[in-house]
Amino acid sequence: MSIRISKWTLLWLTVVIILTVVLGAQMTGVVTFGDIIANFFLFLVVLVVIAILAVIGAMFVGVFISHRILSVQAFTPFEEEMLRMREEVAEIKEAVERMNDQLGGSGKEKD
Numbered sequence: 001m002s003i004r005i006s007k008w009t010l011l012w013l014t015v016v017i018i019l020t021v022v023l024g025a026q027m028t029g030v031v032t033f034g035d036i037i038a039n040f041f042l043f044l045v046v047l048v049v050i051a052i053l054a055v056i057g058a059m060f061v062g063v064f065i066s067h068r069i070l071s072v073q074a075f076t077p078f079e080e081e082m083l084r085m086r087e088e089v090a091e092i093k094e095a096v097e098r099m100n101d102q103l104g105g106s107g108k109e110k111d
Contacts (some may be wrong), residue, residue: 012053019046 005013022042025031075083 015049016053019049 022031023046
């Protein structure tokens with residue numbers, strides 16, 4: 001079974017991995033950013049990426065929670081109407097078949 005990863009997912013994974021490596025390198029002292037402006041711009045980039053990922057995560061959590069809340073309820077009015085319509089169609093089909101049998105038809109047209 002193969003898993004397909006979209007280009008956007010791959011892009012975001014790459015960005016997160018790069019930011020994690022840079023953060024780890026800075027914390028261990030392998031890379032030191034002496035320039036205050038470089039640290040400021042790096043902070044802004046990290047802040048924007050985290051904010052975007054937080055919004056995307058919040059949307060997924062919201063969709064999950066709303067699905068869980070709405071899935072345990074009864075049928076919606078639209079679904080109830082569709083179920084009634086389905087029963088009516090079945091009744092009409094049976095009535096047509098009975099009429100066809102009474103008239104002596106085969107129910108299928110021949111070419």
